[in-house]
Amino acid sequence: MPNIGGMEWVLIILAILILFGGRKIPEFMRGLGRGIREFNDAKDNVKNEIESGIHEKDNKKTTVTTTTTGEV
Numbered sequence: 582m583p584n585i586g587g588m589e590w591v592l593i594i595l596a597i598l599i600l601f602g603g604r605k606i607p608e609f610m611r612g613l614g615r616g617i618r619e620f621n622d623a624k625d626n627v628k629n630e631i632e633s634g635i636h637e638k639d640n641k642k643t644t645v646t647t648t649t650t651g652e653v
Contacts, residue, residue: 601609
């Protein structure tokens with residue numbers, strides 16, 4: 582993947598300013614921030630669900646393997 586230098590960033594920012602105008606950029610960035618936040622929240626929820634499932638499975642294994650022996 583090519584590296585993006587300083588001049589490329591300047592051109593990208595200028596293109597965004599020309600396309601969206603100065604007034605739309607804060608609204609665009611706010612929406613982008615909300616999207617990133619929602620993505621991270623969903624990612625954390627999935628991670629927590631997987632971890633809780635693993636711990637639940639481990640707890641079931643320990644309860645099943647725990648047996649008592651007595652004289653017959």
